Amino acid sequence: MAYSDKVVDHYNNPRNVGTLDKSSEEVGTGLVGAPECGDVMRLQIRVNPETQVIEEAKFKTFGCGSAIASSSLATEWVKGKTVAEALEIRNTDIVKELALPPVKIHCSVLAEDAIRAAIGDWKKKNGVAETEAVAAH
Amino acid sequence: MSNCARCQQPMHDSPLICAACGAVQSVAGIDYFQVFGLKRAFALDTVAVEREFHRLSRRLHPDRFARGSETDRQNSLAATALLNDAWRVLRDPVERVEYLLKIEGHAVGEEHAGKGKSAEREPPPDLLEEVFDLNMQLEEIRMSQRMGESAEASTMTEIAAAGKRFEAMLGEVDAALQAEGAKWDAGDAATRAQAAKKMIELLDRRRYVRNLVRDVRAAVTAQALQQELYGGNFVAESL
Ligand code: FES
Ligand SMILES: [Zn+2]
Numbered sequence: 584m585a586y587s588d589k590v591v592d593h594y595n596n597p598r599n600v601g602t603l604d605k606s607s608e609e610v611g612t613g614l615v616g617a618p619e620c621g622d623v624m625r626l627q628i629r630v631n632p633e634t635q636v637i638e639e640a641k642f643k644t645f646g647c648g649s650a651i652a653s654s655s656l657a658t659e660w661v662k663g664k665t666v667a668e669a670l671e672i673r674n675t676d677i678v679k680e681l682a683l684p685p686v687k688i689h690c691s692v693l694a695e696d697a698i699r700a701a702i703g704d705w706k707k708k709n710g711v712a713e714t715e716a717v718a719a720h
Numbered sequence: 721m722s723n724c725a726r727c728q729q730p731m732h733d734s735p736l737i738c739a740a741c742g743a744v745q746s747v748a749g750i751d752y753f754q755v756f757g758l759k760r761a762f763a764l765d766t767v768a769v770e771r772e773f774h775r776l777s778r779r780l781h782p783d784r785f786a787r788g789s790e791t792d793r794q795n796s797l798a799a800t801a802l803l804n805d806a807w808r809v810l811r812d813p814v815e816r817v818e819y820l821l822k823i824e825g826h827a828v829g830e831e832h833a834g835k836g837k838s839a840e841r842e843p844p845p846d847l848l849e850e851v852f853d854l855n856m857q858l859e860e861i862r863m864s865q866r867m868g869e870s871a872e873a874s875t876m877t878e879i880a881a882a883g884k885r886f887e888a889m890l891g892e893v894d895a896a897l898q899a900e901g902a903k904w905d906a907g908d909a910a911t912r913a914q915a916a917k918k919m920i921e922l923l924d925r926r927r928y929v930r931n932l933v934r935d936v937r938a939a940v941t942a943q944a945l946q947q948e949l950y951g952g953n954f955v956a957e958s959l
Contacts, residue, residue: 614845614848614849614852615848616842616843616848616851616928618829618841618842618843618924618925618927618928619829619927620829620927620931621926621927621928621929621930621931622931623848623851623852623855623928625852643852643856645852645855645859
Protein backbone atom coordinates (compact mmCIF):
# COMPACT_ATOMS: atom_id res chain seq x y z
CA MET A 584 0.00 0.00 0.00
CA ALA A 585 1.46 3.32 -1.05
CA TYR A 586 1.21 6.38 1.11
CA SER A 587 0.05 9.60 -0.51
CA ASP A 588 2.58 12.40 -1.05
CA LYS A 589 0.97 14.39 1.74
CA VAL A 590 1.36 11.57 4.22
CA VAL A 591 4.98 11.13 3.22
CA ASP A 592 5.58 14.85 3.59
CA HIS A 593 4.10 14.98 7.11
CA TYR A 594 5.91 11.80 8.00
CA ASN A 595 9.29 13.11 6.88
CA ASN A 596 8.74 16.63 8.19
CA PRO A 597 6.28 16.29 11.02
CA ARG A 598 5.03 19.70 12.16
CA ASN A 599 4.85 20.60 15.81
CA VAL A 600 6.39 17.53 17.36
CA GLY A 601 6.98 18.09 21.03
CA THR A 602 5.67 18.66 24.48
CA LEU A 603 3.86 21.47 26.26
CA ASP A 604 3.83 21.92 30.00
CA LYS A 605 1.14 19.58 31.15
CA SER A 606 0.61 21.37 34.43
CA SER A 607 -0.06 24.77 32.89
CA GLU A 608 -3.62 26.07 33.20
CA GLU A 609 -3.62 27.06 29.56
CA VAL A 610 -2.56 23.66 28.29
CA GLY A 611 -4.90 20.81 27.45
CA THR A 612 -3.47 17.32 26.99
CA GLY A 613 -5.11 14.50 25.12
CA LEU A 614 -3.65 11.03 25.33
CA VAL A 615 -5.42 8.44 23.22
CA GLY A 616 -4.89 4.99 21.80
CA ALA A 617 -6.10 3.02 18.81
CA PRO A 618 -7.37 -0.36 19.97
CA GLU A 619 -7.22 -1.54 16.35
CA CYS A 620 -3.44 -1.58 16.39
CA GLY A 621 -2.21 -0.46 19.80
CA ASP A 622 -0.71 2.82 18.62
CA VAL A 623 -0.69 5.77 21.00
CA MET A 624 -0.87 9.52 20.44
CA ARG A 625 -0.57 12.60 22.60
CA LEU A 626 -1.80 15.96 21.41
CA GLN A 627 -1.47 19.14 23.44
CA ILE A 628 -2.88 22.60 22.93
CA ARG A 629 -2.17 25.96 24.55
CA VAL A 630 -5.25 28.13 24.62
CA ASN A 631 -5.32 31.88 25.03
CA PRO A 632 -7.59 32.41 28.05
CA GLU A 633 -8.95 35.71 26.70
CA THR A 634 -9.79 34.71 23.17
CA GLN A 635 -10.06 30.91 23.50
CA VAL A 636 -7.83 30.70 20.45
CA ILE A 637 -5.45 27.77 20.28
CA GLU A 638 -2.09 29.44 19.93
CA GLU A 639 0.15 26.45 20.10
CA ALA A 640 -0.23 22.73 19.46
CA LYS A 641 2.22 19.88 19.85
CA PHE A 642 2.00 16.16 19.30
CA LYS A 643 3.91 13.01 19.89
CA THR A 644 2.75 9.83 18.18
CA PHE A 645 4.07 6.33 18.50
CA GLY A 646 2.44 4.63 15.61
CA CYS A 647 2.16 4.22 11.91
CA GLY A 648 2.92 6.80 9.23
CA SER A 649 -0.73 7.68 8.79
CA ALA A 650 -1.16 8.33 12.50
CA ILE A 651 1.90 10.55 12.52
CA ALA A 652 0.68 12.42 9.46
CA SER A 653 -2.86 12.72 10.87
CA SER A 654 -1.66 14.17 14.16
CA SER A 655 0.83 16.45 12.45
CA LEU A 656 -1.95 17.77 10.25
CA ALA A 657 -4.28 18.07 13.24
CA THR A 658 -1.85 20.33 15.08
CA GLU A 659 -1.57 22.52 11.98
CA TRP A 660 -5.32 22.73 11.67
CA VAL A 661 -6.16 23.52 15.28
CA LYS A 662 -3.60 26.30 15.52
CA GLY A 663 -5.27 29.67 15.15
CA LYS A 664 -8.73 28.21 15.63
CA THR A 665 -10.91 28.80 18.65
CA VAL A 666 -11.67 25.82 20.81
CA ALA A 667 -15.19 25.66 19.41
CA GLU A 668 -13.92 25.75 15.84
CA ALA A 669 -11.35 23.06 16.52
CA LEU A 670 -14.08 20.77 17.77
CA GLU A 671 -15.59 20.81 14.32
CA ILE A 672 -12.63 19.09 12.74
CA ARG A 673 -13.71 15.63 11.67
CA ASN A 674 -11.58 12.62 10.98
CA THR A 675 -13.18 12.49 7.53
CA ASP A 676 -11.56 15.87 6.76
CA ILE A 677 -8.20 14.35 7.62
CA VAL A 678 -8.93 11.27 5.52
CA LYS A 679 -9.73 13.49 2.56
CA GLU A 680 -6.73 15.77 2.97
CA LEU A 681 -4.27 12.90 3.33
CA ALA A 682 -6.03 10.53 0.93
CA LEU A 683 -5.99 7.74 3.50
CA PRO A 684 -7.10 4.28 2.37
CA PRO A 685 -9.90 2.49 4.28
CA VAL A 686 -7.57 0.45 6.51
CA LYS A 687 -5.99 3.70 7.70
CA ILE A 688 -9.17 5.47 8.62
CA HIS A 689 -8.76 4.53 12.26
CA CYS A 690 -5.47 6.47 12.29
CA SER A 691 -7.41 9.63 11.48
CA VAL A 692 -10.01 8.75 14.11
CA LEU A 693 -7.17 8.66 16.58
CA ALA A 694 -6.22 12.24 15.66
CA GLU A 695 -9.80 13.46 16.04
CA ASP A 696 -10.04 11.68 19.39
CA ALA A 697 -6.81 13.38 20.45
CA ILE A 698 -8.11 16.85 19.59
CA ARG A 699 -11.30 16.19 21.56
CA ALA A 700 -9.40 14.77 24.49
CA ALA A 701 -7.03 17.74 24.59
CA ILE A 702 -9.88 20.21 24.46
CA GLY A 703 -11.81 18.21 27.04
CA ASP A 704 -8.83 18.32 29.38
CA TRP A 705 -8.43 22.04 28.90
CA LYS A 706 -12.12 22.62 29.60
CA LYS A 707 -12.00 20.56 32.73
CA LYS A 708 -9.02 22.52 33.98
CA ASN A 709 -10.68 25.82 33.26
CA GLY A 710 -14.14 24.90 34.43
CA VAL A 711 -15.71 25.40 31.02
CA ALA A 712 -18.94 23.47 30.72
CA GLU A 713 -19.28 21.10 27.77
CA THR A 714 -22.59 22.73 26.84
CA GLU A 715 -20.99 26.12 26.27
CA ALA A 716 -19.09 24.94 23.25
CA VAL A 717 -22.21 23.32 21.84
CA ALA A 718 -24.13 26.57 22.26
CA ALA A 719 -21.38 28.42 20.42
CA HIS A 720 -22.08 26.50 17.21
CA MET B 721 -22.12 -33.33 6.24
CA SER B 722 -22.22 -32.73 2.53
CA ASN B 723 -21.80 -35.22 -0.27
CA CYS B 724 -18.92 -35.64 -2.70
CA ALA B 725 -19.43 -33.64 -5.86
CA ARG B 726 -18.22 -36.59 -7.94
CA CYS B 727 -19.28 -39.88 -6.35
CA GLN B 728 -22.07 -38.53 -4.13
CA GLN B 729 -20.80 -40.43 -1.09
CA PRO B 730 -21.28 -38.57 2.18
CA MET B 731 -18.15 -36.69 3.25
CA HIS B 732 -16.37 -37.34 6.52
CA ASP B 733 -13.49 -35.46 8.14
CA SER B 734 -12.43 -32.69 5.84
CA PRO B 735 -14.97 -31.47 3.29
CA LEU B 736 -12.02 -30.69 0.99
CA ILE B 737 -11.46 -34.21 -0.22
CA CYS B 738 -13.65 -37.26 -0.65
CA ALA B 739 -12.44 -40.25 1.33
CA ALA B 740 -14.28 -42.61 -1.00
CA CYS B 741 -13.12 -41.50 -4.45
CA GLY B 742 -10.34 -39.00 -3.67
CA ALA B 743 -11.95 -36.11 -5.56
CA VAL B 744 -10.96 -32.63 -4.37
CA GLN B 745 -14.00 -30.52 -3.69
CA SER B 746 -14.76 -26.88 -4.28
CA VAL B 747 -13.61 -24.69 -1.37
CA ALA B 748 -16.60 -22.36 -1.56
CA GLY B 749 -18.09 -21.57 1.83
CA ILE B 750 -15.73 -23.72 3.88
CA ASP B 751 -14.36 -22.10 7.02
CA TYR B 752 -10.99 -22.85 8.63
CA PHE B 753 -12.51 -25.16 11.19
CA GLN B 754 -14.43 -27.14 8.64
CA VAL B 755 -11.20 -27.62 6.68
CA PHE B 756 -10.14 -29.96 9.46
CA GLY B 757 -13.58 -31.39 10.01
CA LEU B 758 -13.94 -29.43 13.26
CA LYS B 759 -16.76 -27.56 14.89
CA ARG B 760 -16.12 -23.93 15.75
CA ALA B 761 -14.32 -23.74 19.08
CA PHE B 762 -11.65 -21.64 20.76
CA ALA B 763 -9.95 -24.65 22.26
CA LEU B 764 -7.98 -26.63 19.73
CA ASP B 765 -5.97 -29.82 19.85
CA THR B 766 -3.07 -28.40 17.86
CA VAL B 767 -1.15 -31.65 17.80
CA ALA B 768 -4.04 -33.49 16.19
CA VAL B 769 -4.73 -30.62 13.82
CA GLU B 770 -1.11 -30.46 12.75
CA ARG B 771 -1.19 -34.15 11.97
CA GLU B 772 -4.35 -33.63 9.94
CA PHE B 773 -2.73 -30.66 8.21
CA HIS B 774 0.16 -32.79 7.00
CA ARG B 775 -2.12 -35.62 5.94
CA LEU B 776 -4.37 -33.27 3.96
CA SER B 777 -1.37 -31.46 2.46
CA ARG B 778 -0.24 -34.70 0.91
CA ARG B 779 -3.69 -35.72 -0.24
CA LEU B 780 -4.50 -32.34 -1.77
CA HIS B 781 -1.10 -31.67 -3.28
CA PRO B 782 -1.41 -30.19 -6.80
CA ASP B 783 1.20 -32.65 -8.11
CA ARG B 784 -1.26 -35.46 -7.55
CA PHE B 785 -3.75 -33.78 -9.83
CA ALA B 786 -1.36 -32.62 -12.55
CA ARG B 787 -2.98 -35.01 -15.00
CA GLY B 788 -6.49 -34.61 -13.67
CA SER B 789 -9.27 -32.56 -15.19
CA GLU B 790 -9.17 -28.77 -15.18
CA THR B 791 -11.66 -28.76 -12.29
CA ASP B 792 -9.53 -31.18 -10.28
CA ARG B 793 -6.45 -29.06 -10.77
CA GLN B 794 -8.19 -25.82 -9.89
CA ASN B 795 -9.80 -27.40 -6.84
CA SER B 796 -6.53 -28.82 -5.63
CA LEU B 797 -4.78 -25.45 -5.93
CA ALA B 798 -7.59 -23.67 -4.13
CA ALA B 799 -7.90 -26.36 -1.48
CA THR B 800 -4.16 -26.31 -0.80
CA ALA B 801 -4.21 -22.54 -0.41
CA LEU B 802 -7.19 -22.73 1.95
CA LEU B 803 -5.56 -25.50 3.95
CA ASN B 804 -2.38 -23.45 4.41
CA ASP B 805 -4.31 -20.35 5.44
CA ALA B 806 -6.42 -22.38 7.84
CA TRP B 807 -3.43 -23.94 9.55
CA ARG B 808 -1.48 -20.68 9.73
CA VAL B 809 -4.40 -18.94 11.47
CA LEU B 810 -5.67 -21.73 13.69
CA ARG B 811 -2.27 -22.71 15.05
CA ASP B 812 -1.79 -19.20 16.47
CA PRO B 813 -3.92 -18.83 19.61
CA VAL B 814 -4.55 -15.11 19.15
CA GLU B 815 -5.22 -15.24 15.44
CA ARG B 816 -7.57 -18.11 16.10
CA VAL B 817 -9.56 -16.04 18.56
CA GLU B 818 -9.75 -13.12 16.15
CA TYR B 819 -10.78 -15.35 13.28
CA LEU B 820 -13.48 -17.18 15.19
CA LEU B 821 -14.95 -13.97 16.55
CA LYS B 822 -15.00 -12.55 13.03
CA ILE B 823 -16.78 -15.51 11.45
CA GLU B 824 -19.24 -15.40 14.34
CA GLY B 825 -20.12 -11.93 13.13
CA HIS B 826 -18.25 -9.78 15.62
CA ALA B 827 -16.30 -6.70 14.57
CA VAL B 828 -12.70 -7.24 15.55
CA GLY B 829 -9.73 -4.93 15.18
CA GLU B 830 -9.57 -3.09 11.87
CA GLU B 831 -13.21 -3.57 11.15
CA HIS B 832 -14.13 -0.94 13.68
CA ALA B 833 -12.24 1.54 11.55
CA GLY B 834 -13.88 4.91 11.29
CA LYS B 835 -17.09 3.86 12.96
CA GLY B 836 -16.16 5.79 16.03
CA LYS B 837 -15.16 4.20 19.25
CA SER B 838 -17.38 3.26 22.10
CA ALA B 839 -16.19 4.27 25.53
CA GLU B 840 -15.60 0.65 26.43
CA ARG B 841 -12.97 0.38 23.75
CA GLU B 842 -10.81 2.86 25.62
CA PRO B 843 -8.06 1.20 27.60
CA PRO B 844 -7.65 2.08 31.26
CA PRO B 845 -6.02 5.55 31.29
CA ASP B 846 -3.15 4.42 33.47
CA LEU B 847 -2.22 1.72 30.98
CA LEU B 848 -2.23 4.29 28.19
CA GLU B 849 -0.11 6.65 30.22
CA GLU B 850 2.39 4.00 31.10
CA VAL B 851 2.64 2.81 27.51
CA PHE B 852 3.18 6.36 26.36
CA ASP B 853 5.88 7.12 28.93
CA LEU B 854 7.72 3.91 28.15
CA ASN B 855 7.57 4.78 24.48
CA MET B 856 9.22 8.09 25.27
CA GLN B 857 12.00 6.24 27.06
CA LEU B 858 12.36 3.76 24.24
CA GLU B 859 12.69 6.58 21.78
CA GLU B 860 15.53 8.07 23.78
CA ILE B 861 17.23 4.71 23.89
CA ARG B 862 16.87 4.27 20.16
CA MET B 863 18.23 7.74 19.57
CA SER B 864 21.42 7.10 21.48
CA GLN B 865 21.73 3.70 19.85
CA ARG B 866 21.45 5.28 16.44
CA MET B 867 24.31 7.57 17.30
CA GLY B 868 26.41 4.57 18.11
CA GLU B 869 26.22 5.06 21.83
CA SER B 870 24.91 2.67 24.37
CA ALA B 871 21.97 3.92 26.35
CA GLU B 872 22.47 4.64 30.03
CA ALA B 873 22.71 1.45 32.02
CA SER B 874 20.10 2.66 34.49
CA THR B 875 17.66 3.47 31.70
CA MET B 876 18.18 0.05 30.21
CA THR B 877 17.62 -1.64 33.53
CA GLU B 878 14.42 0.30 33.97
CA ILE B 879 13.12 -0.47 30.52
CA ALA B 880 14.05 -4.12 30.82
CA ALA B 881 12.11 -4.31 34.07
CA ALA B 882 9.13 -2.67 32.41
CA GLY B 883 9.44 -5.16 29.58
CA LYS B 884 9.24 -8.01 32.09
CA ARG B 885 6.15 -6.50 33.64
CA PHE B 886 4.47 -6.18 30.30
CA GLU B 887 5.39 -9.71 29.33
CA ALA B 888 3.68 -10.86 32.47
CA MET B 889 0.68 -8.72 31.54
CA LEU B 890 0.63 -10.33 28.12
CA GLY B 891 0.58 -13.73 29.79
CA GLU B 892 -2.37 -12.66 31.93
CA VAL B 893 -4.30 -11.38 28.95
CA ASP B 894 -3.67 -14.60 27.07
CA ALA B 895 -4.77 -16.70 30.01
CA ALA B 896 -7.93 -14.61 30.28
CA LEU B 897 -8.58 -15.06 26.57
CA GLN B 898 -8.28 -18.78 26.98
CA ALA B 899 -10.67 -18.78 29.93
CA GLU B 900 -13.26 -16.76 28.02
CA GLY B 901 -12.80 -19.05 25.05
CA ALA B 902 -13.55 -22.06 27.22
CA LYS B 903 -16.72 -20.36 28.47
CA TRP B 904 -17.81 -19.71 24.91
CA ASP B 905 -17.10 -23.29 23.86
CA ALA B 906 -19.26 -24.70 26.64
CA GLY B 907 -21.87 -21.97 26.90
CA ASP B 908 -25.31 -21.10 25.61
CA ALA B 909 -26.05 -18.09 23.42
CA ALA B 910 -26.10 -15.60 26.30
CA THR B 911 -22.83 -16.88 27.74
CA ARG B 912 -21.29 -16.77 24.30
CA ALA B 913 -22.30 -13.18 23.72
CA GLN B 914 -20.78 -12.19 27.02
CA ALA B 915 -17.58 -14.12 26.46
CA ALA B 916 -17.20 -12.67 22.96
CA LYS B 917 -17.54 -9.15 24.31
CA LYS B 918 -14.92 -9.88 26.91
CA MET B 919 -12.56 -11.35 24.35
CA ILE B 920 -12.87 -8.31 22.10
CA GLU B 921 -11.93 -6.10 25.04
CA LEU B 922 -9.01 -8.32 25.89
CA LEU B 923 -7.77 -8.24 22.31
CA ASP B 924 -7.97 -4.44 22.29
CA ARG B 925 -5.90 -4.26 25.43
CA ARG B 926 -3.51 -6.89 24.18
CA ARG B 927 -2.40 -4.83 21.19
CA TYR B 928 -0.98 -2.05 23.38
CA VAL B 929 0.82 -4.53 25.57
CA ARG B 930 2.09 -6.58 22.65
CA ASN B 931 3.56 -3.52 20.90
CA LEU B 932 5.42 -2.52 24.01
CA VAL B 933 6.82 -5.97 24.61
CA ARG B 934 7.97 -6.08 21.00
CA ASP B 935 9.66 -2.67 21.17
CA VAL B 936 11.38 -3.35 24.46
CA ARG B 937 12.74 -6.61 23.10
CA ALA B 938 14.08 -4.81 20.04
CA ALA B 939 15.78 -2.16 22.18
CA VAL B 940 17.33 -4.71 24.49
CA THR B 941 18.61 -6.75 21.54
CA ALA B 942 20.03 -3.66 19.86
CA GLN B 943 21.76 -2.73 23.09
CA ALA B 944 23.34 -6.15 23.43
CA LEU B 945 24.55 -5.99 19.84
CA GLN B 946 25.97 -2.55 20.32
CA GLN B 947 27.85 -3.60 23.40
CA GLU B 948 29.36 -6.46 21.51
CA LEU B 949 30.40 -4.23 18.64
CA TYR B 950 31.73 -1.32 20.65
CA GLY B 951 33.10 -3.14 23.60
CA GLY B 952 30.39 -1.93 25.91
CA ASN B 953 30.78 -5.30 27.59
CA PHE B 954 33.23 -3.66 29.88
CA VAL B 955 30.51 -1.37 31.17
CA ALA B 956 28.05 -4.19 31.55
CA GLU B 957 30.52 -6.33 33.43
CA SER B 958 31.62 -3.58 35.74
CA LEU B 959 28.07 -3.09 36.98
S1 FES C 1 -2.27 1.68 11.98
FE1 FES C 1 -3.20 2.15 13.85
S2 FES C 1 -2.93 4.27 14.05
FE2 FES C 1 -2.29 3.81 12.06
ZN1 LIG D 1 -16.15 -38.96 -3.93
